[in-house]
Amino acid sequence: MNIFRLAGDMTHLLSIIVLLLKIQATKSCAGVSLKTQELYAVVFVTRYLDLFYSFISLYNTVMKIIFLLTAFTIIWYMRKHKVVCQTYDKEQDTFRVLFLIVPCFVLALLVNHEMSVTEVLWTFSIYLEAVAILPQLVLLQRTKNVDNLTGNYIFMLGSYRALYLVNWVYRYFTELGYRQWIVWVSGTVQTCVYLDFFYYYVQAWRNNERMKLPG
Amino acid sequence: KRSSKQKDEL
Numbered sequence A: 001m002n003i004f005r006l007a008g009d010m011t012h013l014l015s016i017i018v019l020l021l022k023i024q025a026t027k028s029c030a031g032v033s034l035k036t037q038e039l040y041a042v043v044f045v046t047r048y049l050d051l052f053y054s055f056i057s058l059y060n061t062v063m064k065i066i067f068l069l070t071a072f073t074i075i076w077y078m079r080k081h082k083v084v085c086q087t088y089d090k091e092q093d094t095f096r097v098l099f100l101i102v103p104c105f106v107l108a109l110l111v112n113h114e115m116s117v118t119e120v121l122w123t124f125s126i127y128l129e130a131v132a133i134l135p136q137l138v139l140l141q142r143t144k145n146v147d148n149l150t151g152n153y154i155f156m157l158g159s160y161r162a163l164y165l166v167n168w169v170y171r172y173f174t175e176l177g178y179r180q181w182i183v184w185v186s187g188t189v190q191t192c193v194y195l196d197f198f199y200y201y202v203q204a205w206r207n208n209e210r211m212k213l214p215g
Numbered sequence B: 001k002r003s004s005k006q007k008d009e010l
Helices: A003-026 A034-051 A058-080 A098-110 A117-131 A134-143 A148-174 A181-206
Strands: none
Touching: A003 A058, A003 A148, A034 A058, A034 A098, A034 A117, A034 A134, A098 A117, A117 A181, A134 A148, A134 A181, A148 A181
């Protein structure tokens, strides 16, 4: 474990906590894409199957369980909570997620480290995570309202993978033979998807004004 | 095949 990866994991955890707090405190999920939350739940389920058969460390196990539980809690709030579910923008959150899931699954069948069920599902989760934020970014463009907490959530979610990029560079130079091409390429694509958002987020922060997205 | 040290990340 290195400081970049720990910072990445903590940023990821913090992003989820911020979203949960926003939903719990304001009893509203306005501006939040349920599709992105469901895609992330799929990412965690398909990636953390090894919870059942391999123990890596207490930290690894605890974090996986936290990510799974928080992902399903957010989905429960947005689908079932009597007050919160009324604030969900169903008409605007219309991204066709099958156009993300099917290509990622086909790619995982074609490009993977090993042709086994768990390995293909793990690879699928790596590809899917790279595009899971798209429904959320599209929703932001449509609704224009980027409330502060949702903006912070997306910024931290993008930042965690950028910190992982630094972690991979660090490990490449410090651990002989450490290679993870699939994860590296996918993680780079994932970070690039956020670049446009980062630009407008930092601009709003510098001008100390509410974040607004172009027309 | 991924080695165990390649499987230690979240």
